[in-house]
Amino acid sequence: MMTEAKATIVTENDWEPRIVAYCCNWCSYAGADLAGTSRIQYPPNARILRVNCTGRIKPEFILAALDMGADGVLVSGCHPGDCHYTSGNLKARARWALMEQVIEQAGVNPKRVRLQWASASEAQIFADGVRALVEQVKELGPIVREWK
Amino acid sequence: MSEVETPRIGVFVCHCGHNIAGVVDVDKVAEVAEDMPYVVFSTHEMFMCADSGQELIRQKIKEHNLNRVVVASCSPRMHEPTFRRVVEEADLNRYLFEQVNLREHVSWCHMRQPVEATEKAIDLVRMSVARAAKLEALPIKKVEVTPRTLVVGSGIAGLTAALDIADRGFEVVIVEKDKVLGGAVAKWTHLFPSDQIGEQVIEPLIDRIMRHEKIEVVRDSKVVNFEGYIGNFEVTIQNNPTGAERTYKVGTVIVATGFEPFRPIGYYGYGESPDVVTLAELQEMPRQYELFKPSDGKPVKKIAFIGCVGSREPGTKGHEHCSRHCCSAVAKAASDLRQRCDEVLVLYQDIRTYGRGHEEMHRLARGRNVIYSKFPPDQKPQVTIRKGKVRLNWFDVLSEDHLQFEPDLLVLASAMVPPSDIEETANLFSLTRSADGFFNPEHIKLAPLTTHTAGIMIAGAAQAAKNAHESAIDASGAAAKAVGLMARGKVEIESTVAQVIPELCSTCYTCVSACPYGAISIDKDAKPQAARVTEAKCHGCGTCAGGCPSSAIVMLHSTDDQILAMVEAYLCTPQEVTGGNA
């Protein structure tokens, strides 16, 4: 497995990170909507996938995305305690710690994945989260060099 | 559940006026979409949601024999119901529709990057087309609605809602945890903007409730169990003193659990002197013509009110909201009491006498020589209690003077906060709460009376701080929602539930513990044993499927296959547009 350092060396100039963003329907997807209605500008690198709840997100979804070449994965849901389904996000949070370990063992820098909470009214937090991950992934370089 | 047919996908890209087309090259998006797998038709149009756009979809479904429709427009949170209805009108199952969000998630947030925005739009359409190819028709389920409503709480909202529903001809069960009906309003002396006292308002309602043949009143009791789904709820009510339980079947629920006056321990000497009371306590104080000091029973000659006690406190959870009723309630009480006292003071931050007749009360109070003084929000009045005397010191912003006053009675206009058992109620009825601690409506603007749990309405101060007049209007409104469901007799419910593939289930119980609704159990009679979903209880969150280590749970309309198809479409397709030179 390659190290992060090597990866950065071969970064191409026109490379732009590709980010898969899983958002729950009730908070973060709505927060992303609000970012739009509020015209908050953020990097266009993320592609949002809508799921009902962060609890729906299987660890495989994240691993598969990285495997298929995503440079980063964002998971964004309701704040703990505010889940539309009472507690789905708590389950997501519980799975996350394990997820990070698995990713690391697979040779991927866990900084490539980000779990955040953004409510329907927190458009800025959502946008900032995307920006933060994009910037972080830009530092790490394209994933293709370190995977496999 | 799966029909084998080759997908024939139609893609409709919306300009949304200039909202999308001003940034995204919609022409190009529609053009690229034409070559995506299974796409047989692709176009772009000014407003897909307008009647003309809808007609276009229906027409093209027929013309091209489309069996999947992708509309790339605004957020599905906005128009998914609209387009689902449109495809249904063209005899397509509503679950064969897929929406791409090109406005909120693309054009509006990448306004200065048209090339990247177009690239992102194409990706998103490609992802949705991939998902559309895997979509499956789901049955549209209709259920009967039991023609009976459960009203929780018997304040002015509960009583009004119950009467309206019963007057309209449906049965009502009204449950009240207290021994008496009437809630907060029944105890209120200075009701506004009228000159009635609370009792005069509530008594006639209770009188009618007790005589109404369609209403069953269950007092001194509370709901201990609540199950089921819209139209078919089963509620267990327990009598407080006896513990006896009774179960009712109801079709709809109105939660009118009201508020509690905040007990401002630690504020302005509350709890340190009996002569410091809340506004709610003032309303209930015994009086003849005069009001008497709780400490020594002498007549109250000087009163001071302080506003925003436990309200409008940024950063203090549950106390950030404005309690809405207090300014007007204080104006009313102050002007009433001014005639029997030597001096009445009102200390405030802003005066929010917003309602019809409220400004008049404010003017009346001032006209009767009530003194209004504004204190700075970051420099609250100081209260000292010495030898039983209450002394108030503060800075008057308006005159820039340091003031001092020794009221016989200090009245704190304390916040409206949710009842202490609201969390219990929230869990019981699966209701979510907002930052103010009260229940969340389905939509804060256009659906303030319904909740995200179908069949459950909220009314009055259960939703937010409100006055009696507003609560009564809420109640009638919530009643209309309940009656609407019951009068129709049948309602549709979402088909997007979890399903178990028994052959894959290892009965590890992950799903059982993951489900927030207790909708999954292990069917011990099955051979082999397997998890089983009680569909009526499933809300479709997918937490079970997210945790299942054997992929034995299928979330209908959100299958692993559908989700991964999107990821693959994004990451494993050569890109049409490369950054910088489109």
Next chain:
Amino acid sequence: MTQSMDYVETPKKYVSDNALVIGGGVAGMQAALDIANQGYKVYLVEKTPSIGGRMAAIDKTFPTLDCSACILTPKLSEVARHPNIELLTYSEVEKATGHEGNFTIKIRRKARYVHEDKCSGCGECAQVCPVEVPAEFEEKIGFRKAIYLPFPQATPAVYTIDMDTCINCKRCAKTCTRGAIDYEMKDKVVQLNVGAIVVATGYKLFDVSVYPRLGYGRYQNVINAMEYERLINAAGPTHGHLIRISDGKTPKDIGFIQCVGARDVNKGVPYCSRVCCMYGVKNAVMAREHDPEAKVTIYYADIRAFGKGFEEFYEMAKTRFGVNFVKGRVGEVVEDSETKDLIIEVEDINTAQLEEVRHDLLVICPGLQPPDGLETIAKVLKLEQSEDGYLDIEDTFSAPVTTTIPGVFTCGCADGPKDIPDSVTAGSAAAMRATIILSKAGAK
């Protein structure tokens, strides 16, 4: 006090289970939907060519900044497609007799000069129309043709000829392949029998030009809040670019003036208009959203952020969006004749400093008033109005949506200023009370 509408002694007979809703704004639409959802037929009368009311023209809504048209449009089609709702747009109530359970209503259906059943809303006619006039929907900042659809999502999507400006060139008629245009069309009067009536006539904005000191109407860069809504709206005349009318430049320092035509005993509007504080805050936030560099100030007497989420939004406006709040009503506004900037006088009450502040755009936030037609409708239905012009209600607590005539209900701003959620709630409440009467017809 209640009285029967026509002949006092008539015994009450519950004859009709149809309802009439007057006014197709958000309150009237909600009332119509909630009645229709119970299975009763509703006639929804709207005097303009389209339902949607004021909300259709508003850009964003507080406190969630939802796009107004976007949350409203699904409601428009829900109403239009409801099998139990019959839309009578471009129509006005002329006469009413009868009593609770049995009203006879005459409605004038004004000639559109376009047949509703033939028009497909394609818009070819408007394209060839050579007449351009200031568009009412755009607060006369944008233009429309003499044959027009008031706004893109207008419901029904049927064109209307404004005969006051039409030059009779007949180009539209020649273009229309469906033959929908008919210059000879005449007003029609239809008669309805209904059991209950809901009045949802809405409001009008106070005409702020009656305050000469504020310069509205004299200074180009003093605009009212509704004009501002259109200016920041993506579908508006400037495609959402906020500009100064005087020179088309982007304003960099915007002032919002609250309590104009509200809480003013001298102008016949002693009451608080209830919505201006919040729409003012919302518009200020939008100004910062449009241009984070812009300086934005609100001048107010009290900020009345009383509804659910309002105070939190106000707090956010101050802290997160950096809107500047100055407590103090504005005295005089003077225009700098060279730059067309505006200079205002205000006392910052928190510091007791008198300040002279320069803004390059001033937005006046007018209060609400009963609409012009309310008096006529009140006369027709024999409803009582308060001194301020709003409808009186039967009782604050037991009958908060009932007018002084049994069987006639009120919602939205017909009985006093209300924001959208309160209007919608009152619409549902009026529907509830109306259906209790309807349910008595035919004795179920």
Next chain:
Amino acid sequence: MTNEIHTPSSEFAREVASVPGGEAINKCIQCGICTASCMVARASEKYRPRKIIQKILIGKRDEVLRSDQPWFCMTCRMCEENCQEGVSPAEIFHAVRFIAAREGHIPNVFRNTLDTVLTDGWLLKDAYSDFIEDERDDLGLEVDLRFNDGFVKRVRERYFSPDMREAEV
């Protein structure tokens, strides 16, 4: 601003309200539009009509009556024109000045002005220079500008005799 701690009372407001012109004092909601409309306030660091009214409302009788400020009002009535609650600060200050004068609190500048008029018969005697006198003379105008001396004398004797002044205080 004073640092002494004051106990608010509505007594003074009621007193002002009982004097013609002061009736509307309790209608003031402290919105500040009067100050914002006031031309004197524009020229002054300390004259804030709104603030004076609040001082009356909280009963700072001595401070208000001894202050020069109620005397600053030029009665242009722009405050009254713009007030949305029907208050006329100009009228209120008139009432306040009435009470103040009754108690002998007249700012020296007003006293001096009055004395000048009563002594000279008109206000601008000091400004009437030899130069102007010559000019008038050249133009053939009357040079002796003693305005209605007789009337002023009668007023002085009737209302401002030393006895009367004593009685007022």
